[in-house]
Amino acid sequence: MAIAYHSVISFGLVAIPVSLYTATQDNDIHFNQLHKEDQSRVRYKKTCAHCGKELKSEDIIKGYEYDKDHYVVITDEEIEKIKTEKEKSIQILHFAQLNQISPVYYDKTYQAIPDKGGEKAFELLRAALMKQQKVAIGKTVLGAKDTLMAIIPRENGILISTMFYQDDIKALQRSYDVPQPTEEEMKMAEVLINSMDTPFDPSQYKDEYQERLKQLIEAKIAGKEVVAANPDESTGKVIDLMDALKASIEKQQQSKANSEAPSGKKTNKKKGA
Template identity: 45%
Template sequence: MAVAHKGSISMSLVLIPVGLHKTTVDNDIHFNQLDKESGARIKYKKYCSHCGKEVTARDIVKGYEYEKGKYVTMTEEELDRLKTNKDRTIHIVQCSKMSEIDMIYYENDYYAVPEKGAEKAFELLRQTLLSLKMVGIAKTVIGQTEKTIVLYPLKDGLIAKTLYYYDEIAEIPRKVPKMQLDKKELEMAKMLVQTMAKPFVAAEFRDEYQERLRNAIMQKIKGNDVLMVEQGAANNVIDLMEALKGSLDMMKQEEPVNREGKIS
């Protein structure tokens, strides 16, 4: 797996060289755009808006528009000169409790993997954070963006989670009013949740739509038509109590699940 970012975790005088690797892979089917008549690929060309000539990556520089139609250009070398030694490291500025960070701030996850020779210092950091149920809050520059990073300890590694900044979080579109709940409704809702309770196992979940899509593609390759999948019944909730009762009755008809999530 390619390294997305390379640097060192810095905590006071301790320096731990690490690489950040993506934690996810893209398994989705991706379609190409084709011309409807010829079936040929649609391609996009980059061209100069002044002279119309086609340009390649070597011909392109970064430019910032400070006035309409006026740009100041910056080379990669100039941008790199702006980075301090602290910017090049994943510099831990504080440690906080895991529970203190709202989930809405999490952006992307990376595996933090120590370089050879740094394993002991890395393990010391991981075990210390894990035993205290704390995370390291760090800062670093990735590309041309300074990122706040949470170093989150796991039982078998360390995850670097980049965070959105406070001013990047949009407000809730509208405030949801606090509705007065009937005690019976709340108790029945709790019963429904408890009936559905079982340990979360990530391997049990898969992208079923992608599976149907792959099957449909294979059918079309064989010259068959795409068949409509079976549709579930419409679920129009009219009366909340009736819906809760109906849901509980339906759950009771299924196989009971014990607290360990095993079918009894």
């Protein structure tokens, strides 16, 4: 796994050198754009608006438009020069409860690993945050942006998530008429939630649509006919909330009973059997 970048986590007089690794990857199937007539690949070329010459990446530099068609060139070296040592490190600003932060603020997640010599301070920070059930909120400069970060403790390490600023988040303006559930409906909903309450195990979740997409591609390559997916029984229109809750609870209880039944024995006998 390639290192995303090196940094230092700083709070008080403590400095912890760390390496950050990307914690996620893109496993989605991506399609290329083709010309409809001959199925040739559609290519996008970068060209100069002045001379029309096609450009390679090494021919391109950064520029800021300070007036119409007037630019000042800024190099990566110049950007690095104006960064202070404080801005190159991850400065912890304060600590907070994890449940105080709305998930909408989280962006990209990294795994932080201590560099040599920083292991003890790293583990002390992780263990203290875990014990207090808190996260650290910090800032650093990534590229040309002052980036907000959440330092999140886990049982086996620390995750660091970049965060959006409040100005980046759209106001949640959409609203709806809020009905008041009855006491019976609340009890039924709680029973259903409790019946489906199991520890989170990420290995249990798969991208089923991507699997069907792979099967579609393989079928097309083999010249086979594409078969429509089976309709989902759960997409029927809900008529009555209480009936739907009761049916959901019964289905969940039956599913649980079947999973707990000894192998080879069925718990749901058909009528007349």
